[in-house]
Amino acid sequence: MNTQITLPERAKVALKSAEHELALIELAAKSADIKEVLNADGRAQAHSAGMALRNTRTSIAATGKAAREDATKFSKAIIEEENRLIALIEPEEKRVLGLRDVWDTKIEAEKQAKIEANRKRISAIQERIAAVKVLPTVLAGTVSSKISESIISLTLKTDFEFFEEFEPEYKLVRSDVINKLTAMETNQREIEVEEDSRRQEEARQKLAQEQESARIKAEQERIAEQQAKERAELDRQRAEQAAIQAGINAKLELEHAALAKLQQEARAEADKLAADKAEFEAKEQAEINATALKQAEMVAAQALVEATAQAEAAATQAACVRLTAIPASCTEKPDQPSDAELLDAIAKRFHVPAKTALIWLSRMDYSSLSIAA
Numbered sequence: 001m002n003t004q005i006t007l008p009e010r011a012k013v014a015l016k017s018a019e020h021e022l023a024l025i026e027l028a029a030k031s032a033d034i035k036e037v038l039n040a041d042g043r044a045q046a047h048s049a050g051m052a053l054r055n056t057r058t059s060i061a062a063t064g065k066a067a068r069e070d071a072t073k074f075s076k077a078i079i080e081e082e083n084r085l086i087a088l089i090e091p092e093e094k095r096v097l098g099l100r101d102v103w104d105t106k107i108e109a110e111k112q113a114k115i116e117a118n119r120k121r122i123s124a125i126q127e128r129i130a131a132v133k134v135l136p137t138v139l140a141g142t143v144s145s146k147i148s149e150s151i152i153s154l155t156l157k158t159d160f161e162f163f164e165e166f167e168p169e170y171k172l173v174r175s176d177v178i179n180k181l182t183a184m185e186t187n188q189r190e191i192e193v194e195e196d197s198r199r200q201e202e203a204r205q206k207l208a209q210e211q212e213s214a215r216i217k218a219e220q221e222r223i224a225e226q227q228a229k230e231r232a233e234l235d236r237q238r239a240e241q242a243a244i245q246a247g248i249n250a251k252l253e254l255e256h257a258a259l260a261k262l263q264q265e266a267r268a269e270a271d272k273l274a275a276d277k278a279e280f281e282a283k284e285q286a287e288i289n290a291t292a293l294k295q296a297e298m299v300a301a302q303a304l305v306e307a308t309a310q311a312e313a314a315a316t317q318a319a320c321v322r323l324t325a326i327p328a329s330c331t332e333k334p335d336q337p338s339d340a341e342l343l344d345a346i347a348k349r350f351h352v353p354a355k356t357a358l359i360w361l362s363r364m365d366y367s368s369l370s371i372a373a
Contacts, residue, residue, distance in 0.1 A: 014067035015060065027056060125166045132173050136180045144188040151181045310345075 005013070012018065031049035036042070132154070139147050154174055163170040337345075346357040 011067075014070075015063055020060070024056065027052065121164075122166075125163050125170075128163070129166065129170050129173055132170070132177050135177050136184060139181065139184065142188075144185050144192055147181050147185040147188060151178055151185065154178050154181075 031046075031053070034042075034046050034049060037046050135150055135154075139150060154177065160167045160171065343354055343357050343361070346360070347354045350357070
């Protein structure tokens with residue numbers, strides 16, 4: 001049977017709850033009928049009840065504080081005693097647990113070392129298997145002899161125990177690779193045979209080409225030598241022909257120079273004759289033009305005289321018509337026409353502009369005119 005006092009019970013004992021609880025309930029009930037303060041008596045009643053409640057409360061709080069302080073001191077004492085008792089055994093605890101931890105660390109290190117060793121072992125095996133797997137790729141395009149060496153090496157290697165639990169995988173890979181390499185070797189040998197045949201054919205063709213090239217070169221040299229001789233002979237003939245042609249050209253140049261001189265003299269004589277002829281013809285034409293101009297001026301002067309006479313007659317007739325009442329005056333000579341009238345009469349007579357008629361009048365030689373009375 002557990003007779004240990006609980007913490008709530010210990011708290012009730014410290015505060016003497018069993019003694020004060022009923023009194024506190026009764027004290028609280030005494031002021032239950034105070035609902036409102038209406039006057040001074042009511043205030044005094046409320047104040048008295050409130051102060052009684054406050055004093056009781058502060059008393060309980062003081063008792064609780066004292067109990068808490070005692071509990072705090074007790075707690076500190078408990079902690080100090082706890083530490084003293086722990087110090088009696090803690091060093092030994094740490095020592096023996098340290099020995100245990102050293103052992104555990106050693107065992108863990110050995111475990112990790114085994115794990116790492118196993119990882120390296122597996123990695124080495126996997127690398128060996130991978131190296132065998134890539135042989136077909138690595139040997140692709142190599143000579144058949146090298147492929148054959150790899151096949152023999154794989155066939156002779158029977159260290160299967162190295163692969164341990166991976167031995168079945170290695171055997172499958174090894175068998176597959178040997179089959180692939182065998183096919184590659186066969187194919188490569190065929191390629192090499194074809195390549196040898198091709199090289200032999202190329203060598204034969206090269207030899208034939210070299211022989212043909214040598215023959216062609218010899219023929220070309222012979223032809224070149226023959227052509228050189230022919231060119232030399234042709235150059236000699238050309239030089240000889242050039243010398244002959246040079247003599248002919250020199251003679252022709254002399255003849256051409258003499259002919260050119262004669263032609264130049266002939267052209268000079270012809271030019272002189274042409275110039276003399278042109279001068280003569282120009283003088284002759286000038287005389288003809290002068291004669292024609294003089295004749296034209298004489299005709300114009302004669303026409304002017306006739307026109308003047310006609311104008312005078314017309315004027316006289318007109319005057320007679322106007323002066324029929326005075327016949328005696330008709331026998332009188334009319335007045336001389338104005339210059340403008342004379343010029344207009346000449347222009348109308350010959351159907352030319354007045355300006356042309358004026359030019360004719362300015363060129364007239366009046367001394368050569370003979371006017372009838």
